[in-house]
Amino acid sequence: MIVDYLLDEKTSQSSGQKYLQEAINFLKKVPGMSIDQLKLTINDKSTTALNFSDGSGKLFYVINAAQIHHVYIFDEMNFCRFAGYVGWIHSNGLKNAVELIKNYWC
Incomplete structure (x- = not known):
């Protein structure tokens, strides 16, 4: 499913859509994804910070003190465009999704 989505989306990139x-x-389709209210704090540990190769923005993958996995996407003006998290049971799925994003768009 993930690979099919990525392959379909690779063809649409030539139509001018930004990687962001x-x-x-892609992240909205990760099982267990919930919208976050951007509660990023000083105690949160950013395990991954990625820049999209087209310059459209950046992604931060964060694990908070409660070991909840969050992902934040900011545009080139540092405006938060997406904030989401998954529960423990879905954390491996989010980790895999971030790795695929890194390989395809960063």
Whole structure:
């Protein structure tokens, strides 16, 4: 499913869509994804910080003190465009999704 989505989306990149929006659409499909209210704090540990290769923005993958996995996407003006998290049971799925985003769009 993930590979099929990525292969379909690779063809649409030539139509001018930014990688940022592609990554957001992809993350929305991660099992267990919930919208976050951007509660990023000083105690949160950013395990991954990625820049999209087209310059459209950046992604931060964060594990908070409660070991909840969050993902934040900011545009080139540092405006938060997506904030989401998954529960413990879905954390491996989110880790895999971030790794695929890194390989395809960063």
